[in-house]
Amino acid sequence: MAELTCKNLSMSFNNPQTGAVVEALKDINFTLKQGELLSVLGPSGCGKTTLLNMIAGFLKPTGGQLDLGGKLIDSPGPERGMVFQQGALFEWLSVADNVNFGLRMQNHDVKSTKAEVDKWLNIVGLNGFAETPTYQLSGGMQQRVALARCLVNNPDLILMDEPLGALDALTREKMQSLILELWKETGKTIIIITHSVEEALLLGERLFVMAPRPGRIHREYDLPFAEQGLSKSLRDIKQQTDFSTIREEILSMIWDMEEEIMGNV
Amino acid sequence: MFNWISDHRADIAAILILALAASFIWSIIYGYKQSRRLAKEQVFGDPERTLGGWYWAVCGVSALMLVWFYYSWGMARAFFPTAANEVCQIAKIDEALSPVNASLPISSRYFKSTTLVVRNSQQLAQVEGALPQAVFSASERSELLAIIDASRSLISILSNEQYQDKAVVDGLDVIRLRLSDLKTQLDAGYAGLAPTAEALAQPRWGVDDTEIGLLPKTARGMMYDAVSAEAKQISDAFLKLRNLPDDAKQLIDQTKSRIDALKQANKAFSGSEDEVAARNSYVKSVERIFRRLDDGTIFPSTSLTGVNQAVISLYDSIADAKGGLSFVEAIFMPGGTVVKSKTLCVEQGSSRWLPKPTDVVAKFGRLASPDLESGGGFKGTTLLWWKWLEIADLVDFFIPDGLVDMLPGQYGTHNTDGEFDRTVKDRLLAFASGDVYLGAIPMLDGHIWDSMFRVIIAMMFGIVLGVPLGIFMGVSRFFKSFFDPLIELYRPVPPLAWAPLILTIFGIQDDGKIFLLFMVAFAIMVISARTGASGTQLSKIRAAHSLGATQRQIVRYVILPNALPEILTGVRISIGVCWGTLVAAEMLAGTTGIGFIENVARTVSDYELIWVTILIMGLLGLFFDLVVRKAIAILIPWRGKG
Numbered sequence A: 001m002a003e004l005t006c007k008n009l010s011m012s013f014n015n016p017q018t019g020a021v022v023e024a025l026k027d028i029n030f031t032l033k034q035g036e037l038l039s040v041l042g043p044s045g046c047g048k049t050t051l052l053n054m055i056a057g058f059l060k061p062t063g064g065q066l067d068l069g070g071k072l073i074d075s076p077g078p079e080r081g082m083v084f085q086q087g088a089l090f091e092w093l094s095v096a097d098n099v100n101f102g103l104r105m106q107n108h109d110v111k112s113t114k115a116e117v118d119k120w121l122n123i124v125g126l127n128g129f130a131e132t133p134t135y136q137l138s139g140g141m142q143q144r145v146a147l148a149r150c151l152v153n154n155p156d157l158i159l160m161d162e163p164l165g166a167l168d169a170l171t172r173e174k175m176q177s178l179i180l181e182l183w184k185e186t187g188k189t190i191i192i193i194t195h196s197v198e199e200a201l202l203l204g205e206r207l208f209v210m211a212p213r214p215g216r217i218h219r220e221y222d223l224p225f226a227e228q229g230l231s232k233s234l235r236d237i238k239q240q241t242d243f244s245t246i247r248e249e250i251l252s253m254i255w256d257m258e259e260e261i262m263g264n265v
Numbered sequence B: 001m002f003n004w005i006s007d008h009r010a011d012i013a014a015i016l017i018l019a020l021a022a023s024f025i026w027s028i029i030y031g032y033k034q035s036r037r038l039a040k041e042q043v044f045g046d047p048e049r050t051l052g053g054w055y056w057a058v059c060g061v062s063a064l065m066l067v068w069f070y071y072s073w074g075m076a077r078a079f080f081p082t083a084a085n086e087v088c089q090i091a092k093i094d095e096a097l098s099p100v101n102a103s104l105p106i107s108s109r110y111f112k113s114t115t116l117v118v119r120n121s122q123q124l125a126q127v128e129g130a131l132p133q134a135v136f137s138a139s140e141r142s143e144l145l146a147i148i149d150a151s152r153s154l155i156s157i158l159s160n161e162q163y164q165d166k167a168v169v170d171g172l173d174v175i176r177l178r179l180s181d182l183k184t185q186l187d188a189g190y191a192g193l194a195p196t197a198e199a200l201a202q203p204r205w206g207v208d209d210t211e212i213g214l215l216p217k218t219a220r221g222m223m224y225d226a227v228s229a230e231a232k233q234i235s236d237a238f239l240k241l242r243n244l245p246d247d248a249k250q251l252i253d254q255t256k257s258r259i260d261a262l263k264q265a266n267k268a269f270s271g272s273e274d275e276v277a278a279r280n281s282y283v284k285s286v287e288r289i290f291r292r293l294d295d296g297t298i299f300p301s302t303s304l305t306g307v308n309q310a311v312i313s314l315y316d317s318i319a320d321a322k323g324g325l326s327f328v329e330a331i332f333m334p335g336g337t338v339v340k341s342k343t344l345c346v347e348q349g350s351s352r353w354l355p356k357p358t359d360v361v362a363k364f365g366r367l368a369s370p371d372l373e374s375g376g377g378f379k380g381t382t383l384l385w386w387k388w389l390e391i392a393d394l395v396d397f398f399i400p401d402g403l404v405d406m407l408p409g410q411y412g413t414h415n416t417d418g419e420f421d422r423t424v425k426d427r428l429l430a431f432a433s434g435d436v437y438l439g440a441i442p443m444l445d446g447h448i449w450d451s452m453f454r455v456i457i458a459m460m461f462g463i464v465l466g467v468p469l470g471i472f473m474g475v476s477r478f479f480k481s482f483f484d485p486l487i488e489l490y491r492p493v494p495p496l497a498w499a500p501l502i503l504t505i506f507g508i509q510d511d512g513k514i515f516l517l518f519m520v521a522f523a524i525m526v527i528s529a530r531t532g533a534s535g536t537q538l539s540k541i542r543a544a545h546s547l548g549a550t551q552r553q554i555v556r557y558v559i560l561p562n563a564l565p566e567i568l569t570g571v572r573i574s575i576g577v578c579w580g581t582l583v584a585a586e587m588l589a590g591t592t593g594i595g596f597i598e599n600v601a602r603t604v605s606d607y608e609l610i611w612v613t614i615l616i617m618g619l620l621g622l623f624f625d626l627v628v629r630k631a632i633a634i635l636i637p638w639r640g641k642g
Helices: A048-056 A095-099 A101-105 A110-123 A139-151 A169-186 A197-202 A225-229 A234-239 A241-262 B002-007 B009-037 B054-071 B074-079 B083-103 B112-129 B138-159 B166-187 B219-240 B246-268 B273-293 B301-322 B324-332 B357-368 B391-398 B401-406 B424-432 B447-475 B477-490 B495-506 B510-534 B538-546 B551-588 B594-603 B607-635
Strands: A004-014 A021-032 A037-041 A063-068 A080-083 A157-161 A189-193 A206-211 A216-222 B337-340 B345-348 B385-390 B440-445
Touching (some): A004 A048, A021 A048, A021 A216, A037 A048, A037 A197, A048 A157, A080 B538, A095 A101, A095 A110, A101 A110, A110 A139, A139 A169, A169 A197, A169 A225, A169 A234, A197 A234, A197 A241, A206 A241, A216 A241, A225 A234, A234 A241, B002 B009, B009 B054, B009 B074, B054 B074, B054 B357, B074 B324, B083 B112, B083 B337, B083 B345, B112 B273, B112 B301, B138 B246, B138 B273, B166 B219, B301 B324, B357 B607, B385 B391, B391 B424, B401 B424, B440 B447, B447 B477, B447 B510, B447 B551, B447 B607, B495 B551, B510 B551, B594 B607
Parallel strands (some): A080 A157, A157 A189
Antiparallel strands (some): A004 A021, A004 A063, A206 A216
């Protein structure tokens, strides 16, 4: 079982101008079991993206350690798939070539991967778009390609850095359902970073609310909405009273943090 | 066919000019109507929305061509084919009368005599004031002042009518009368005159190298021609007249002997070297002014007024006799006129450096003709044609002989029988140095191809070497820091500043020019590839990393395609810069190429050839750019859409 454990994780940057040390993250501890869906929420500058980049292996922690399935994380690898906000597709390649990029880089024959690519394009709802250049796709479709490109590699852990941040409200809702479906069907461990409280509630079995200065996990929730979202309409869930209670609680929590950052308290 | 077109270039021009004028007017009317019909924002504001309007391009091109025809006298030649010949006959009169005019206030503002009197008087005053006191004795000084006074008296004698010889007075009067006769002859008109068959057989204006036929082709021209012949004789008679009356001759003789006496005294003088030099130079300056006065070219001003009046009224009659020709000259021959020198008449003015469009086309036709025997091409090379290229020459170019040297084995020696058996290595050397016939392939040839070939080869090397280096500089800190100072130091130097050095090292043939162009292309390719590579979004590189790509794969499959738009823009820029540099380099040295043609044209002032080369360069530069732009559109459709 591929379990993600995070022990006393710290990250500090030196500000080259002032020489001051900024503690982006301090003493983060958590364990994520196989198949869990985690969403991370917090005000700007609380270290959400730094945490994700360290899990992906792009950044090396200055303290503590991360391991996945007992293996220390010290560089990027295909067992940890990444979906970015936007602009990470290779626009010179067609949809199919984007999706099978990872397999090609690992020297799989393009012909043998075709069935796999078609399967995932079908799952994300891009049947028939295999030969379309990616720059001709809409934003929502481009994120579907990004999801397929990540899933075709069969990673243990999927990291999403505000994957739906650049989409309009309607497309966003459709994509949220898609992510829940994929989570259920594949049983992958997923970490989603988001700015939107509603999205964090809907797409999180577990939810971390992070706080800045130093970056830390402020509160942790276990939520039922992701499970419900598999069978119910997301719009109905949003109207439930328990949903709106937690939403208001978290909103005022983050509001206070923002006020603190601005120096209004 | 070609000759027929050449002979009828004026008629072709006439039709063209009418067509251009028609399309100019039509395009303005059409464009005006369109702008009334279309919405305001379709014709004004954003250039993306104001695309189109090809009729304004027609208008602009027509206007440009019309201006070109006009200032090159193309219109005059098209519609008034004999005008230049007639103006040439008038130019003959000008040439014939020029000695007379030079003495009268016609060529300049003053009588030549007046100018001479003023200048000599000034110089006499200067010399008088500069008389050195120390080196001359008192008696010598008074003698020198007396000579200066005598020179002044000579001027006044020459300027006074009452001293004039009767022969001179009569001579001037005869000239005046002969000029009046000429005027009468002009006023009588040219009825009954007819050009000779020989004159009519001359080529038309501008068809051959003579440019403008010398013999008069029209009755009016005949009249002017006759007048110019008579005017020539009058000029000769005028030049023989010398104003040296007896009083002046006496004074001249006396003064000469006084100057000689002073010179004798100078010879006898014994003093320091400086004193001798000062005495000699002063006496010489006094003598120089005096000598200038005794040639009889100063006349009393009143004695020349008659001749002056006669010449002025002769010119009036010349102008009157022009009739419609004066209109043609004023309107259609802008910026100059026809000038006759000893043996030919030439156009003088804007048409001298601006050849007529049809002549440029004709010149281009002759250059473009691949038939070298009948005067096609330029200096033994065509403009653009093809030839058989021996494959052996290519082998010779690409395989260095040194490669054979490195192979194992020995070159052969001649044996005791004086025979030479070739070893394997000898045969390989013959192959590498192109001595083996390997067949031939058709290849482009000519000045244009030579120029293009240099650019293409230089670009090839520039791309093959510059792009990888640029990419590595865009992704690796080592490459960036190691090569940056090198490239940034040589790049800003204008390519032509390198030229003298490069041409010395590599020679004036293709090698040197290609290397010079390579330097240009290399720097641009490195910088554009580097910009493209370093501009890759971090998220793309991270995505590739987390998809399991290695560093090498990321460079090949992510960074290179990502830099492709910048690289192709670099290709476009460096082809443009290479082209500009090449032409300049060919002007410095070489025996083929467009720049070479212009360099030769420059030394012989062949303006048609200069314009032909300028047009070829412009069109080829445009052609290169269009090809690369098309290539960009096909190769990177995703440009700007990532």
